[in-house]
Amino acid sequence: MGVVDYTLAKRALLRQFRRGLLSKGDICDAHPELLRAARYLGAEAKHACPVCKQHDLRLLAYVYADALKANSGRAFKVPEAMALAAGQAGGACYVVEVCTSCSWNHLTEAFMARTAV
Numbered sequence: 345m346g347v348v349d350y351t352l353a354k355r356a357l358l359r360q361f362r363r364g365l366l367s368k369g370d371i372c373d374a375h376p377e378l379l380r381a382a383r384y385l386g387a388e389a390k391h392a393c394p395v396c397k398q399h400d401l402r403l404l405a406y407v408y409a410d411a412l413k414a415n416s417g418r419a420f421k422v423p424e425a426m427a428l429a430a431g432q433a434g435g436a437c438y439v440v441e442v443c444t445s446c447s448w449n450h451l452t453e454a455f456m457a458r459t460a461v
């Protein structure tokens with residue numbers, strides 16, 4: 345699958361926060377639904393939350409593909425989401441990190457299934 349890494353965008357956002365250009369409320373704005381999904385489906389991230397430094401950072405993924413119909417746009421555990429997206433033409437899997445402590449959330453990586461030419 346093709347991969348897009350969002351580390352640079354994430355670092356830029358965190359830099360703005362540390363410089364006081366963004367408030368904690370601006371960047372720690374996870375929707376209650378996202379926090380719930382993170383608690384139930386999220387795998388513990390290897391690193392601590394970049395904002396509050398707590399080890400409550402979870403990784404989960406959203407899958408988008410036309411053929412998935414109702415399941416398109418649903419949250420999944422990362423390995424499940426990857427397998428699902430890889431099996432769909434035009435499928436995409438977006439991995440998100442969510443802190444269940446301070447509500448920080450950011451896209452970390454996107455995987456795009458390669459479509460047959």
Ligand SMILES: [Zn+2]
Binds near residue numbers: 393394398443444446
């Ligand atoms: Zn946090």
